[in-house]
Amino acid sequence: MQDYIILDYDGTLHxxxxxxxxxxxxAYAWLVQEGRAKEREFADAQISCWLGYNSRVMxxxxxxxxxxxxxLQASSMIGESMVRQIADGRAVLYPGAREAMDGLREQGFRLIFLSNCKEAYMKAHRACFGLDTYFDAFYCCETYQFIPKSEIIPKIIKDNPGRYLAAGDRATDYEAASQNQIPFIGCTYGFGTTEELICAQRLANDVSDLPKCAEKLLHLSI
Structure with missing residues (x-):
């Protein structure tokens, strides 16, 4: 039976x-300019807390x-800005992310990309980082009208029958895996809180921990 691991992207690899x-x-400055928001300062944590949600929920x-x-306009502005920055070489994978993906593949896993992102964003990252080298299939929420990841996973399994693990950094990633009875690795180095990942079967404190966690978790699930 083929082994798969569903990997979140932002906060897990990127x-x-x-x-x-x-x-x-x-985007927020534009809303202030348009009289739709008040001027304010944001701490990094007040910005990063929205990472991992699809744009509508956010x-x-x-x-x-x-x-x-x-x-809709603010969401489009954010997406377009991020795609431009990717093209300008500003996007950064976590140190060791490529090695972690190589390690998972060497263990026999096929990698599935699942993100709450838009298609243009996913496409830009595929081109920038050569992600097709690592992943066997790509799924993003915009393709499915921004439905939750928990509802996309059954489509993934139908397309790619096999045995599954999943990894991500937010509660939404854990909930999606849990609702589909998939063992889950919580990525504590990402943008979620410890409380969000407390029920994960394994915790990865660095992206380099993913292959080790996946190997242990797979043995437990057999």
């Missing part, structure tokens, strides 16, 4: 704040009173 902070602040939680047209 150190997203290198490009997200600038994009977020640009804006509905961050500024629920904002008109839908402005949410």
């Amino acid at each position: 150190d997203t704040m290198h490009i997200y902070k600038k994009a977020f602040l640009e 804006w509905d939680a961050f500024m629920p009173e904002l008109e839908e047209s402005f949410k």
Whole structure:
């Protein structure tokens, strides 16, 4: 039976704040300019807390009173800024991410990309980092009208029958795996809190821990 591991991307392989902070602040400044938000300062933690959510959930939680047209425009601005920054070489994988993906593949895992991102963002990263070298399949929430990851995973399993593990840095990643009875590795080095990952079957404190955690978790699940 083929072994697969579903990997979240932002906060699991990609150190997203290198490009997200600038994009977020640009979009918020535009909302201030348009009279739709008040000027304020943001700590990094107040920005990074939104990483891992799809754009619709993020804006509905961050500024629920904002008109839908402005949410959509601000979301587009963030996405476009991040894609530009990727093209400019500003995006950064966590040190050791490539080696971790190589290690997983050497253990016999096929890698599945699953992110709450948009298609243009995913495509930009595939080109920038040569992700097709590592991943056997790519899935993002925009392709499925921004439904939760928990509802995308059954489609992944249908497309790629086998035995599964999953890894990610947010509660949404754990919940998606748990709802599909998939053992989960919580990535504590990402953008989630310790509390979000407390129920994970294994914890990776560095991206380099992923192959070791996956090997141990797979043996337990057999």
